[in-house]
Amino acid sequence: MTALAGAGRCDPSLIEAARGGDTEALVSLIAIAQPDIRRYAARNCRAADIDDAVPETLLLLYRRLGTLRAVTSFSAWLFAVARRACLRLLRRSAGMADAPADDVEMRLAHLAPDDIRIDLSRAIQSLPDHYREVILLRDIEELPIDEIVGVLGLTRESVKARIHRARLMIREYLIRD
Structure with missing residues (x-):
């Protein structure tokens, strides 16, 4: 999980504030997580998908942060969101959910x-x-x-x-x- 090391070093109180609806905390959290998400996408997505995977992951962070159960699992959660975004883009570019x-x-x-x-x-x-x-x-x-x-x-x-x-x-x- 070193790909999201910066996200893992986020202050738990910042994550908790963002989860609670604090707009400034959410903006700060997105700014901190963005470089790590880009690094992860560069290593795990197709080159053509990187620029789509990053904003898709950040949008899901914005929309779904409130569903995060434990602040301590933030980096693992974000890692999973980014991974799913890469896989979704890969499938979408193939034009189908799963190509036999x-x-x-x-x-x-x-x-x-x-x-x-x-x-x-x-x-x-x-x-x-x-x-x-x-x-x-x-x-x-x-x-x-x-x-x-x-x-x-x-x-x-x-x-x-x-x-x-x-x-x-x-x-x-x-x-x-």
């Missing part, structure tokens, strides 16, 4: 192998660096998860999550293209 695997197969079935390679290469190049790195190690170099953990110095869970997200982004790219 058949759609990718149907889209690629009529293409020549060279065209598939070009599309796949472009999809991989469109990934943020940290996702591209893990997908190249796993799917191109065919390294096992444990070796990728050693190469990147990440936890096993982080590697698996990045692989999953990268594959979703590649799938989305291939469907919309």
Whole structure:
């Protein structure tokens, strides 16, 4: 949760005041959280979605802060809101809630192998660096998860999550293209 470290360092009394309807406290809270949300979106959203994910998250912060149960869970709550915004934008750009695997197969079935390679290469190049790195190690170099953990110095869970997200982004790219 280090992506929202600034939001986690917010004064609990500021969060409580904003929850209670204090407009100045809410404006201050939004100003403090905005850079952290942008940093999170830059690492976890497609590049085209960053400028949409940040205001969408801030709008939800503005509208739903009163539903926050505990002031101490603010950064985790904001992290979840930002994550959902990134996923929602990814799905929206694909034009559907969830694209079945058949759609990718149907889209690629009529293409020549060279065209598939070009599309796949472009999809991989469109990934943020940290996702591209893990997908190249796993799917191109065919390294096992444990070796990728050693190469990147990440936890096993982080590697698996990045692989999953990268594959979703590649799938989305291939469907919309």
